Amino acid sequence: MSRSAVGIILRAEWRAWRNRIAKANPLRVVGLVVFALLGGTVFGGFLFALAAAAGHLLPSARDAMLSGAFTALSVLMLVVGFPSVIATYFAGRDLMQLVLAPVRSIEIFLARSLFAMSANLLVAVVFLIFVAGVGAGSGASPLYYLLALALVFVQVLLVTALQATFMAAVLRWVPARIARDVAVAVASIAGGGLYLAWNLTLRQTLGSFAPRHQPDLSSLVSSLQRIEWVPSSWPGHALSAVIEGNAAATLVWTGITLVFAIVVVGAAALLYERTLLAGLGLLGGVPSRWRTRRRKPPRVAAAGAGSPGFAIARKDWIAYRRDIRRLSRFLPAMIFLLAYAVLLIRPGRGIDLFWNDVFVVAFVSLFMSMMFATTAIPAERRGYQLLRLAPVTSWQLIRAKVLFTLVPVLALTGVISLGLSLAGGNSPWKTLQVALLAVWLGVGCVSIGVSAGAIDPNFESADDRRSVGIVGTFAAMGGELAFGLFSVGALALFYLAASLAAGNAVAGLPVAATPAFALASVVIAVALAAAGASVVVLMLWLANSHLRGFENSIVSN
Amino acid sequence: MSQTPHAVEARHLVKGYGVVRAVQDVSFQVPRGEIFGFLGANGAGKTTTLRMLCGLIRPTAGTALIDGFDVFAQPMEAKARLGYLDEEPFIHPHLTGREFLDYIADLYRMPRGPERHRRMERLLGLFELADRDGELVGAYSHGMKQKIGLASLLIREPSVLLLDEPTNGLDPRSARLVKDLLEELATRGTTVLLSTHILEVAQALCRRIAIMDRGHLVATGTMEELRTQAGSAQATLEDLFLSLTAGPESSELIERLLAPQP
Numbered sequence: 001m002s003r004s005a006v007g008i009i010l011r012a013e014w015r016a017w018r019n020r021i022a023k024a025n026p027l028r029v030v031g032l033v034v035f036a037l038l039g040g041t042v043f044g045g046f047l048f049a050l051a052a053a054a055g056h057l058l059p060s061a062r063d064a065m066l067s068g069a070f071t072a073l074s075v076l077m078l079v080v081g082f083p084s085v086i087a088t089y090f091a092g093r094d095l096m097q098l099v100l101a102p103v104r105s106i107e108i109f110l111a112r113s114l115f116a117m118s119a120n121l122l123v124a125v126v127f128l129i130f131v132a133g134v135g136a137g138s139g140a141s142p143l144y145y146l147l148a149l150a151l152v153f154v155q156v157l158l159v160t161a162l163q164a165t166f167m168a169a170v171l172r173w174v175p176a177r178i179a180r181d182v183a184v185a186v187a188s189i190a191g192g193g194l195y196l197a198w199n200l201t202l203r204q205t206l207g208s209f210a211p212r213h214q215p216d217l218s219s220l221v222s223s224l225q226r227i228e229w230v231p232s233s234w235p236g237h238a239l240s241a242v243i244e245g246n247a248a249a250t251l252v253w254t255g256i257t258l259v260f261a262i263v264v265v266g267a268a269a270l271l272y273e274r275t276l277l278a279g280l281g282l283l284g285g286v287p288s289r290w291r292t293r294r295r296k297p298p299r300v301a302a303a304g305a306g307s308p309g310f311a312i313a314r315k316d317w318i319a320y321r322r323d324i325r326r327l328s329r330f331l332p333a334m335i336f337l338l339a340y341a342v343l344l345i346r347p348g349r350g351i352d353l354f355w356n357d358v359f360v361v362a363f364v365s366l367f368m369s370m371m372f373a374t375t376a377i378p379a380e381r382r383g384y385q386l387l388r389l390a391p392v393t394s395w396q397l398i399r400a401k402v403l404f405t406l407v408p409v410l411a412l413t414g415v416i417s418l419g420l421s422l423a424g425g426n427s428p429w430k431t432l433q434v435a436l437l438a439v440w441l442g443v444g445c446v447s448i449g450v451s452a453g454a455i456d457p458n459f460e461s462a463d464d465r466r467s468v469g470i471v472g473t474f475a476a477m478g479g480e481l482a483f484g485l486f487s488v489g490a491l492a493l494f495y496l497a498a499s500l501a502a503g504n505a506v507a508g509l510p511v512a513a514t515p516a517f518a519l520a521s522v523v524i525a526v527a528l529a530a531a532g533a534s535v536v537v538l539m540l541w542l543a544n545s546h547l548r549g550f551e552n553s554i555v556s557n
Numbered sequence: 558m559s560q561t562p563h564a565v566e567a568r569h570l571v572k573g574y575g576v577v578r579a580v581q582d583v584s585f586q587v588p589r590g591e592i593f594g595f596l597g598a599n600g601a602g603k604t605t606t607l608r609m610l611c612g613l614i615r616p617t618a619g620t621a622l623i624d625g626f627d628v629f630a631q632p633m634e635a636k637a638r639l640g641y642l643d644e645e646p647f648i649h650p651h652l653t654g655r656e657f658l659d660y661i662a663d664l665y666r667m668p669r670g671p672e673r674h675r676r677m678e679r680l681l682g683l684f685e686l687a688d689r690d691g692e693l694v695g696a697y698s699h700g701m702k703q704k705i706g707l708a709s710l711l712i713r714e715p716s717v718l719l720l721d722e723p724t725n726g727l728d729p730r731s732a733r734l735v736k737d738l739l740e741e742l743a744t745r746g747t748t749v750l751l752s753t754h755i756l757e758v759a760q761a762l763c764r765r766i767a768i769m770d771r772g773h774l775v776a777t778g779t780m781e782e783l784r785t786q787a788g789s790a791q792a793t794l795e796d797l798f799l800s801l802t803a804g805p806e807s808s809e810l811i812e813r814l815l816a817p818q819p
């Protein structure tokens with residue numbers, strides 16, 4: 001008896017996945033598992049408790065909460081699940097093999113469904129915890145949990161099928177790979193935005209929390225009740241009916257949810273078959289006019305000798321702008337950065353506005369250099385071979401990368417520091433100090449970041465997030481943190497010295513306001529600044545020596 | 558330029574990875590203006606030897622010289638004279654063909670200006686890329702990437718070319734163009750070290766040929782010298798290659814494959 005194609009494909013995918021795990025760094029795997037378990041327990045426990053409390057305390061809002069949860073789940077899956085759906089159904093390199101084999105497209109569709117749903121399933125697990133919590137708080141029967149599990153899975157299937165249907169239409173005009181990159185960008189930005197909104201809401205809620213007062217959710221409930229006709233809310237109504245013991249309503253809502261899911265999945269399978277037959281799914285073989293542009297007359301470069309440093313910087317600038325995947329990581333990171341810097345770091349009680357600005361500038365410099373600088377050299381990928389072949393020293397390469405990264409880091413820290421200083425009413429002298437500190441920290445952190453990437457690069461990685469190894473990541477974090485602390489410490493000691501020299505003792509410090517102590521503060525401050533600078537020099541030296549002898553990725557190519 | 562008569566010189570090159578010796582005591586010289594063929598089965602050590610010669614991999618022992626300059630002791634001098642094309646050349650996918658050529662020209666400090674521009678236009682025209690030069694390299698076919706890789710070597714006129722399967726993926730017209738171009742470059746003094754699996758190309762283009770087998774250089778010489786070494790005056794390069802890189806006869810392997818199974 002012949003084996004089913006679905007089983008064969010799934011077995012091959014499972015073997016590939018198992019081999020990837022087996023060949024991965026065991027420490028990394030264990031670390032990830034521990035992190036997932038711990039994070040899952042803490043976050044899941046918190047969410048479950050919150051939902052249980054809501055289910056228990058707000059019986060009138062249960063239906064609205066459940067239907068709202070399913071609608072939110074659907075929206076979130078629609079936003080974040082597209083890249084997996086595109087990659088699995090339409091842009092996988094192995095699709096060609098499957099299409100050429102005597103396998104029906106419906107079998108390909110079914111076999112790949114599990115992988116297409118992977119991102120959506122991850123999101124769904126979070127919502128399942130919430131739904132289970134509401135059930136626990138409402139004292140629901142075991143049927144509730146079984147139905148919840150089934151309905152969440154159906155919702156995942158339905159949304160995935162909806163995404164596949166949508167993409168089957170879109171891919172007639174847009175290449176699959178471009179669609180995937182755009183989807184990744186949209187998902188990252190939306191994910192970043194949602195996370196931020198969640199953080200800010202939580203902050204606001206906890207900030208205004210008054211014990212023994214039930215929160216007023218009437219407006220939220222009424223807006224959720226307005227969307228109860230939306231199909232995404234039907235499973236919520238079914239579960240709410242189970243809690244209320246209304247069997248007829250449970251059957252109706254579950255029934256229409258299932259019928260709707262069958263229709264959507266059927267339509268997706270049909271459209272998928274047509275897409276594959278048209279050959280559009282295979283590596284995005286769509287009209288070439290997508291890429292062709294109006295020809296511009298070639299530009300003759302100005303006279304003068306070519307400069308390798310500027311050539312590398314110019315190449316990076318052009319490639320960065322055109323690489324949608326890198327931009328998709330850049331934009332959400334910028335959202336986080338600005339939001340954390342401007343909204344979440346607020347002066348504490350008794351802290352001078354100037355020192356608040358100093359901490360913001362330090363945070364921005366560290367964040368930006370971790371994001372841009374550490375990946376600067378590993379992001380060359382196999383292009384590093386071209387640099388090794390060219391008469392360019394590793395020091396020239398490091399210098400070019402530092403210069404290229406420094407420009408955006410200094411521009412952003414400059415804008416933020418000036419903005420904060422002006423908004424906070426700092427004097428021009430203090431504004432100048434913050435600006436100088438931004439330059440000092442920018443140069444140092446970027447140099448450390450670029451060096452750390454050069455110490456432990458992974459040129460084979462197609463993903464920037466994995467292009468620096470563990471040693472490099474820790475070197476960047478440790479080095480930048482040390483440099484930042486030394487630098488801010490030095491600044492604080494200069495201030496202390498000025499205060500002591502003026503004869504003003506600092507409250508809480510057992511130091512007399514004498515010229516001798518002022519001098520000692522200056523000496524220690526200079527020593528700290530020198531220590532910070534030596535961290536930078538050491539990292540640059542290590543990077544240069546390491547790059548000169550580096551050949552790992554070249555051998556494996 | 559150095560006064561040495563040899564454009565490429567490998568002196569007792571050895572490359573080991575742990576206990577494995579990928580290349581063992583390989584020595585040869587290539588005079589200026591010669592096309593030198595480099596043959597060997599898969600995994601024989603050709604690419605490793607080429608990468609040691611161009612400075613990408615440091616040899617465990619031995620020396621690699623380009624125009625008399627030690628690739629590791631005087632890397633800037635050696636690299637400025639050298640052009641290496643990998644079997645699967647890396648071309649930045651987010652640059653256009655023209656931008657990539659400009660990038661390489663800048664890396665090698667070629668003077669900017671009309672002369673460089675004219676040279677770029679000629680090369681783009683020669684490789685039939687002129688009407689695609691505004692497209693991103695990521696959208697190029699394999700053959701087009703190979704062509705832009707070759708153009709990126711030729712734009713800076715290196716005196717030594719190390720080419721690993723340069724006709725890989727090229728259509729017959731382009732492959733012929735590359736062969737003619739290499740012959741012309743050699744007559745003008747450029748030295749070419751050509752690693753290939755296409756024995757006809759090696760036989761037609763190369764004055765001398767080296768054959769590697771399992772990390773060793775098993776033979777070096779002109780076709781006549783190789784025939785004398787093999788003791789067969791009428792042997793083709795294919796016959797010589799197969800006899801020098803001994804293994805089971807293909808007829809024997811096919812017989813085994815097609816034999817009825819018990």
